[in-house]
Amino acid sequence: MRREGYELDSQIGFGSFGIVHAAFVTEGPHLQEKVAVKIIELEQFPNHNLEKIRKEIQIMRLSSHSNILNHHVCFTSQTQLWMVMPIMDCGSVGNILKCFYRNGIQDECLVATILKEILQGLNYFHEHDQIHRDVKAGNVLLSREGKIYLSDFGVASYLRSGQNAKTFTGTPCWMAPEVIESENNAGYDFKADIWSFGITAIELVKGAPPLIDYPPMKIILMIRNSDPPQLGKEDDLDSSFKEMVNSCLQKDPSKRPTAESLLKKRFFNKARNCEYVNNHLTNILPALEEMVSIPRLFAGLVRDRNNSEADSWDFNLSSGNNSKVKTEDPLAGIGTDEEDPLDTLQEIDY
Known part of the structure; x- marks a missing residue:
């Protein structure tokens, strides 16, 4: 899985672990399906917070119930963790x-x-x-x-x-x-x-x-x-x-x-x-984007990782994606027991 398979749209949520974007799948059979992408900057968190993220991923992956939010797939992109989930377009x-x-x-x-x-x-x-x-x-x-x-x-x-x-x-x-x-x-x-x-x-x-x-x-x-x-x-x-x-x-x-x-x-x-x-x-209810106010602190949290020489913020991640040929399906891991990207983190006994 890779970040190029998603076109990020508006920010629809935020929390102590990062921000959530509405996004569209740009390749594979789920082309243009709308999803939610939680993006976490792993370098910002000490190990005990990473353990909480790892735990959330495990629970979502292993749970199978109509009232428990699951996730489609999860992958790392350099120092970021991307969690792709069904979009809850009325929020909380x-x-x-x-x-x-x-x-x-x-x-x-x-x-x-x-x-x-x-x-x-x-x-x-x-x-x-x-x-x-x-x-x-x-x-x-x-x-x-x-x-x-x-x-x-x-x-x-x-x-x-x-x-x-x-x-x-x-x-x-x-x-x-x-x-x-x-x-x-x-x-x-x-x-x-x-x-x-x-x-x-x-x-x-x-x-x-x-x-x-x-x-x-x-x-x-x-x-x-x-x-x-x-x-x-x-x-x-x-x-x-x-x-x-x-x-x-x-x-x-x-x-x-x-x-x-x-x-x-x-x-x-x-x-x-x-x-x-x-x-x-x-x-x-109105569109989720109209109900959610994102603090300036979270604006532009997604860095442009394609240019290693620049440390700028990329506010238009969808630009240039249409010129690339893609065959990989970003949602191919749905329902599979894919590897946990944070599996190697140290366990903490709660």
């Missing part, structure tokens, strides 16, 4: 909330559908001894067709039977109490994801998670020392929704339901299919 649920639903989504069927799809992906994760550790609306992606995917597996971890994780990781507002106390207790297991799922459910109906207005350290202290957030009579929400959320937000992890048992909750009888999500949400 978190971004949709910020742009269009600041007070939350009022359509109960839509909320139930989104949460059920997340939960199905989470249940698959847990059945395969994986813990996500960063469940939130910002890590739930939507396609224009209304399909919903759990994504961002950089801090996910494999838990052997009877084993607990002890790494302090995640996003403060969504972190379970036992994750915050993990260094001082027996650690945490899959039930930490259930807490985060409950917070995500509140985020969907209110537009933001509890404690969002506080600084991170204050949030962590409040989660550790205060009673868990609970939905009560003053919350004008469906009773079955409140019961489902409150069951997730028990401070004692053993009192929380599993993902499998949550799927049997009465609230999820309201869930519909991806066609409903399309008709009531994704079909009315």
Whole structure:
């Protein structure tokens, strides 16, 4: 695989590991298919961050579920790592909330559908001894067709039977109490994801998670020392929704339901299919490029590697590609167990 097989279009996302471009395949049978390309500058990261990237690639490659984001192929280009993935052209649920639903989504069927799809992906994760550790609306992606995917597996971890994780990781507002106390207790297991799922459910109906207005350290202290957030009579929400959320937000992890048992909750009888999500949400959203604001810091992150004597930024990577003859299929690795480009990185015991 090589970078010349893709024509990069607009930047549609960014994160601590790099930027994401919309792109078009320029060779092979998938000619002009639209994909997403995450581009990571490997030289910018210490080894422990590279381990997170390697872990995300492995999880995406080995997962096979309709609600888990997979990747087509992954390859290195000099000091860059390119991850080619299906394009989620409505972005994240978190971004949709910020742009269009600041007070939350009022359509109960839509909320139930989104949460059920997340939960199905989470249940698959847990059945395969994986813990996500960063469940939130910002890590739930939507396609224009209304399909919903759990994504961002950089801090996910494999838990052997009877084993607990002890790494302090995640996003403060969504972190379970036992994750915050993990260094001082027996650690945490899959039930930490259930807490985060409950917070995500509140985020969907209110537009933001509890404690969002506080600084991170204050949030962590409040989660550790205060009673868990609970939905009560003053919350004008469906009773079955409140019961489902409150069951997730028990401070004692053993009192929380599993993902499998949550799927049997009465609230999820309201869930519909991806066609409903399309008709009531994704079909009315503008193009992703109009919803995403890329900070100047990330603009032009992709360097022109074709000219080794120049250290300039290449803002038009598609120029000149049409004159070259190409026979290699950039998506030929779809569904295959291709070699992990980061396989040789040192393992870190989480």
